[in-house]
Amino acid sequence: MKRNTIIFITLIAVITMLSCSYENTATVTIDTGIRKQAQLSLIDKVIAWFSLSKAVQADQPPAEVSFEELTLTVSTSDMSAITQTYGYSDIINNHGKITLEIPAGSQRTFEIVASRREMTGSFFPRYYGGIKTVDLSPGQNVDLDIQMGELPFEVYLTFLNYGFGVVYNNPSKFSKIIKIELFESVDDQIFIFKVNLDKNNFTYDETYKNFYLVLESLVKMDYYYKIKLFNQYGYAESLSTRYNP
Secondary structure, three states: OOOHHHHHHHHHHHHHHHHHHHHOEEEEEEEOOOOOOOOOOOHHHHHHHHOOOOOOOOOOOOOOOOOOOOEEEEEEOOEEEEEEEEEHHHHHOOOOOOEEEEEEEEEEEEEEEEEEEEOOOOOEEEEEEEEEEEEOOOOEEEEOOOOEEEEEEEEEEEEEEEEEEEEEEOOOHHHHEEEEEEEOOOOOOOOOOEOOOOOOOOOOOOOEEEEEEOOHHHHHOOEEEEEEEEEEEEEEEEOOEEOOO
16 A cells, blocks of 8 residues: 555656646747758659759758758756757758757747858858747747858958958958957957947958958957957857967
């Protein structure tokens, strides 16, 4: 009798825990929009050839979507950040979707960032991404579409002919930049926000086809600096650079 009572109490506790877990979380499915190009059969190719129709062809993901690793971070003020990392095959083998349980509440910010390594060996840890903030109700099932796009990764700090400055190498997308921040560090470890930079103060260089801004009046000898550029999809940042002309 005592044993049966213990089993009964244990079952009630487990059911209660599962119920509370369900009631306090929401199930979120994120569609990254990333797809693997489908392979056409021989018959499909013949039909496409004669009909000149594109209906049977799978959509080709843009080249920017090719990545090494994708990181999803969920953050808000009342909980610790949740971070999940996925490989390229993890995403395309699941039809571009990610599903996870998130504590319910308001202002849950979902940020997706993909990294990419170029054939030249250059590595961009924040190459492609998207960000969206939503409120989640307990027990809710949410299909979350996050608009994703290329982050402004083509930014670096260097010593120009005019002095130490920041350079952005994609002039066609410079108008999409919504915020530029300068960070400073003594030891190249902990970076502290220093100042917002005005996009209107940048100069276009006709020779090198880029935008630049001289920072000599803002920097200190032997300190390290880093730039963050923001667009609608999130932010990218430069490598840290020591000011020591």
